[in-house]
Amino acid sequence: xxxxxxxxxxxxxxxxxxxxxxxxxxxxxxxxxxxxxxxxxxxxxxxxxxxxxxxxxxxxxxxxxxxxxxxxxxxxxxxxxxxxxxxxxxxxxxxxxxxxxxxxxxxxxxxxxxxxxxxxxxxxxxxxxxxxxxxxxxxxxxxxxxxxxxxxxxxxxxxxxxxxxxxxxxxxxxxxxxxxxxxxxxxxxxxxxxxxxxxxxxxxxxxxxxxxxxxxxxxxxxxxxxxxxxxxxxxxxxxxxxxxxxxxxxxxxxxxxxxxxxxxxxxxxxxxxxxxxxxxxxxxxxxxxxxxxxxxxxxxxxxxxxxxxxxxxxxxxxxxxxxxxxxxxxxxxxxxxxxxxxxxxxxxxxxxxxxxxxxxxxxxxxxxxxxxxxxxxxxxxxxxxxxxxxxxxxxxxxxxxxxxxxxxx
Amino acid sequence: xxxxxxxxxxxxxxxxxxxxxxxxxxxxxxxxxxxxxxxxxxxxxxxxxxxxxxxxxxxxxxxxxxxxxxxxxxxxxxxxxxxxxxxxxxxxxxxxxxxxxxxxxxxxxxxxxxxxxxxxxxxxxxxxxxxxxxxxxxxxxxxxxxxxxxxxxxxxxxxxxxxxxxxxxxxxxxxxxxxxxxxxxxxxxxxxxxxxxxxxxxxxxxxxxxxxxxxxxxxxxxxxxxxxxxxxxxxxxxxxxxxxxxxxxxxxxxxxxxxxxxxxxxxxxxxxxxxxxxxxxxxxxxxxxxxxxxxxxxxxxxxxxxxxxxxxxxxxxxxxxxxxxxxxxxxxxxxxxxxxxxxxxxxxxxxxxxxxxxxxxxxxxxxxxxxxxxxxxxxxxxxxxxxxxxxxxxxxxxxxxxxxxxxxx
Numbered sequence: 001x002x003x004x005x006x007x008x009x010x011x012x013x014x015x016x017x018x019x020x021x022x023x024x025x026x027x028x029x030x031x032x033x034x035x036x037x038x039x040x041x042x043x044x045x046x047x048x049x050x051x052x053x054x055x056x057x058x059x060x061x062x063x064x065x066x067x068x069x070x071x072x073x074x075x076x077x078x079x080x081x082x083x084x085x086x087x088x089x090x091x092x093x094x095x096x097x098x099x100x101x102x103x104x105x106x107x108x109x110x111x112x113x114x115x116x117x118x119x120x121x122x123x124x125x126x127x128x129x130x131x132x133x134x135x136x137x138x139x140x141x142x143x144x145x146x147x148x149x150x151x152x153x154x155x156x157x158x159x160x161x162x163x164x165x166x167x168x169x170x171x172x173x174x175x176x177x178x179x180x181x182x183x184x185x186x187x188x189x190x191x192x193x194x195x196x197x198x199x200x201x202x203x204x205x206x207x208x209x210x211x212x213x214x215x216x217x218x219x220x221x222x223x224x225x226x227x228x229x230x231x232x233x234x235x236x237x238x239x240x241x242x243x244x245x246x247x248x249x250x251x252x253x254x255x256x257x258x259x260x261x262x263x264x265x266x267x268x269x270x271x272x273x274x275x276x277x278x279x280x281x282x283x284x285x286x287x288x289x290x291x292x293x294x295x296x297x298x299x300x301x302x303x304x305x306x307x308x309x310x311x312x313x314x315x316x317x318x319x320x321x322x323x324x325x326x327x328x329x330x331x332x333x334x335x336x337x338x339x340x341x342x343x344x345x346x347x348x349x350x351x352x353x354x355x356x357x358x359x360x361x362x363x364x365x366x367x368x369x370x371x372x373x374x375x376x377x378x379x380x381x382x383x384x385x386x387x388x389x390x391x392x393x394x395x396x397x398x399x400x401x402x403x404x405x406x407x408x409x
Numbered sequence: 410x411x412x413x414x415x416x417x418x419x420x421x422x423x424x425x426x427x428x429x430x431x432x433x434x435x436x437x438x439x440x441x442x443x444x445x446x447x448x449x450x451x452x453x454x455x456x457x458x459x460x461x462x463x464x465x466x467x468x469x470x471x472x473x474x475x476x477x478x479x480x481x482x483x484x485x486x487x488x489x490x491x492x493x494x495x496x497x498x499x500x501x502x503x504x505x506x507x508x509x510x511x512x513x514x515x516x517x518x519x520x521x522x523x524x525x526x527x528x529x530x531x532x533x534x535x536x537x538x539x540x541x542x543x544x545x546x547x548x549x550x551x552x553x554x555x556x557x558x559x560x561x562x563x564x565x566x567x568x569x570x571x572x573x574x575x576x577x578x579x580x581x582x583x584x585x586x587x588x589x590x591x592x593x594x595x596x597x598x599x600x601x602x603x604x605x606x607x608x609x610x611x612x613x614x615x616x617x618x619x620x621x622x623x624x625x626x627x628x629x630x631x632x633x634x635x636x637x638x639x640x641x642x643x644x645x646x647x648x649x650x651x652x653x654x655x656x657x658x659x660x661x662x663x664x665x666x667x668x669x670x671x672x673x674x675x676x677x678x679x680x681x682x683x684x685x686x687x688x689x690x691x692x693x694x695x696x697x698x699x700x701x702x703x704x705x706x707x708x709x710x711x712x713x714x715x716x717x718x719x720x721x722x723x724x725x726x727x728x729x730x731x732x733x734x735x736x737x738x739x740x741x742x743x744x745x746x747x748x749x750x751x752x753x754x755x756x757x758x759x760x761x762x763x764x765x766x767x768x769x770x771x772x773x774x775x776x777x778x779x780x781x782x783x784x785x786x787x788x789x790x791x792x793x794x795x796x797x798x799x800x801x802x803x804x805x806x807x808x809x810x811x812x813x814x815x816x817x818x
Contacts, residue, residue, distance in 0.1 A: 015578055020528060021751065023627070023628075023751070023752050024433060024434065024525050027435065037628065038641075038642050039641065050535060056641070057735075057737060057741070058639060058640040058641040058741065058742060059641045060639070061636070061639045061641075061642045062641060062642055062643060063638075074735045079734035080736060082761065087679025087761055087763070089551075090550040090551050106495065109665070112529065112534055113528060113531070114527070114528070114529045115527070115528055116433050116525065116526065116527055117524055117525065117528050118523070118524070118528075118553075119429060119522060119523070119524055119525070119526050119527075119528050119530075119531035119532075119548065120447055120449075120521065120522055120523045120524070120548040120549045121528075121548065121550050122528035122531065122532050122548065122555055123433075123522055123528075123531050123532060123535050123547070123548025124547065124549055124550045125547075125548075125549035126532050126548055135416045137532075138530065138532070139529040139533035139534075140495070140529045140530075140532065141499040141529070141530050141533045141534055142498075142499050144527075144529055144530075154487075185769070201788075204620060204621075204623075207620050207625075207665070208617055208620050211613060211616050211617050211620070212613075214539075214613075215614075216625070217665075218432070218448065219432075219448075227470070230449075230467060230468075230469070230470045230471075231467040232448065232465070232467040232468045232471060233471055233812065234446050256616070256626075257628055262778060310653070323487035326466075326483045326488065328466060332466070332467065333467060342432070343432050344432065345791055352496055353490065353496060354496070
């Protein structure tokens with residue numbers, strides 16, 4: 001969690017880290033600034049000290065709302081720097097970094113650069129930054145310092161995750177009721193005027209409902225029939241809802257403007273389910289239960305949960321990524337991932353990654369699935385869970401796992 | 410525009426460019442793939458050839474919808490690469506890049522890396538990429554190849570910009586009517602039940618209305634009184650709307666899920682405006698008109714428009730960033746910027762940048778303002794305009810510029 005950052009910086013021999021970002025949401029910047037609504041500048045965290053912000057003067061009020069110490073570009077003579085660089089703002093920016101680090105008296109040594117922004121800019125800029133005397137600027141891949149900190153959530157973060165979970169669950173409920181309020185005409189779901197209810201209609205309804213809870217959609221999946229057989233197919237907006245098709249509805253909204261996520265998937269059939277889909281559904285539900293039963297306590301490696309699912313599916317003859325690494329049918333993804341300011345965080349629940357463990361403060365998804373695109377269906381069930389201070393795995397998602405939506409209309 | 414890319418690559422001596430991205434929206438990826446809805450992988454554009462996509466097998470259907478040639482990680486032996494790298498996916502990714510470039514027979518030479526993603530990953534990864542025999546991987550700052558291409562829009566892009574403009578304008582109209590439908594109690598705007606109408610209420614209404622046009626908010630400004638005196642202060646959600654205060658409403662939504670933007674600002678006073686705000690408003694409106702009158706034809710440098718505004722404001726005694734570079738009062742920002750898949754594109758309309766010119770196919774903002782935080786107000790008026798094939802500057806924004814919202818309730 002956030003309080004681990006100094007320790008993690010020491011492990012990496014970082015004197016400071018700089019979180020960057022632009023108009024695009026940048027999770028490291030958000031994490032360090034308590035969600036400051038800025039569109040540029042830098043956040044400098046020296047080891048053992050609170051972060052400070054350096055922003056465009058236009059953004060000084062938004063930056064101050066973070067409660068952190070704020071410098072304006074003016075404080076480092078930005079206009080002069082641009083003039084000295086003959087209008088080359090890239091050059092001036094490097095000088096600004098240097099002045100800021102000197103002003104903060106960051107000792108010579110390694111400085112990590114983190115954040116979401118234009119990678120082309122930083123790939124290039126790091127060469128110039130590394131000409132600044134005394135500092136070595138570095139990036140990081142794999143399990144980065146932020147990835148490591150994100151793994152466990154503190155009480156404030158958990159409270160926000162719970163609020164997002166409640167809004168997401170309420171939206172699922174509303175979506176179920178919305179679909180159920182329609183009627184069938186042949187194998188198509190139609191509105192009161194007889195026109196088809198489309199996937200686009202449902203997605204629009206869901207996006208609007210999320211806003212009632214100050215949440216924003218980040219690309220939900222509502223994929224029907226064959227599309228549901230591909231885990232990341234998002235569904236086709238112009239497609240009418242059909243009775244009896246498996247629908248994978250994967251909703252992963254976040255706080256408006258960027259913030260904490262929730263991640264949940266339900267598989268629905270409207271009106272009725274075929275025996276085959278029902279049977280697959282029961283298998284996936286059983287896999288979900290096996291995960292809950294296999295979890296024992298903090299410290300347990302995550303691969304144990306994934307292997308329990310692999311064993312179960314393989315015992316029933318389903319191909320998996322362990323039995324057939326290139327398979328596009330059967331169980332084709334890992335069991336889950338951490339959730340926080342990013343939709344995909346560590347820990348990973350993969351059989352290939354043997355080092356991640358379950359820990360108090362984790363928030364993570366459990367999402368077994370089975371996919372048969374050639375047979376025209378897919379099934380996935382996903383909750384976001386967390387591990388409380390007693391080591392218990394509890395669900396954050398509060399919505400039932402029924403398969404069939406009966407039409408009322 | 411997009412068709413310029415090969416020429417721009419030749420100028421930069423790039424054999425290929427690779428657009429990257431993750432769950433976060435990446436404009437270069439969108440630009441090259443016609444908006445493919447993927448969350449990872451790479452897009453490789455060799456000079457003189459169409460881009461190709463390399464994606465996680467789960468995303469192959471979404472990638473195929475782009476109409477581009479698609480490779481799956483499996484095609485390059487991803488599982489074996491991960492095994493060879495003993496589970497180190499960072500290492501395996503470098504090998505995947507190498508295999509993909511060889512498979513596409515990209516000739517030896519320079520390869521540019523572009524896109525929005527975790528900068529720390531690419532700062533680090535480029536070191537390993539540069540050990541691949543025959544290729545030099547580079548980033549780019551300043552006016553990048555994508556920045557240059559984005560400057561002029563083709564017919565498809567203009568059609569999308571017009572649609573976004575129409576939805577945004579309709580939302581402005583709805584917001585005006587929404588506020589107007591309320592009544593006053595003392596100096597506060599209240600709802601029918603007598604509770605105050607807050608900035609948060611208005612923002613929620615606006616976000617919902619945008620969705621009716623398949624647009625999403627990306628952080629609108631609705632800042633009142635002193636907050637309006639800071640150009641990028643977003644406004645405080647819990648603040649009730651007050652009569653007679655200047656409100657800066659800056660709306661810059663984009664197509665849902667990432668896509669083209671529109672950018673518009675109106676300054677509103679509810680019920681009445683003070684003489685001072687009214688007079689400042691008239692000055693800013695006059696500045697806007699001066700810009701329209703100063704524009705002559707494509708090829709004209711952008712700084713000419715900015716200088717016309719600077720001359721006008723300074724003649725009235727307002728401080729500007731030319732007369733007082735560090736001022737926080739008066740005219741404290743540049744006149745405008747290009748708009749496309751990014752909210753801030755080139756050309757820039759700055760007096761400090763002497764090289765940008767106005768061109769057929771530009772879509773850009775014109776946004777003069779005046780800010781007096783110490784006096785408790787700010788004024789900005791902004792339309793997005795484009796330059797058509799006849800060289801005419803036409804507005805995309807279709808909403809009136811009245812200052813005072815009369816309350817009906």
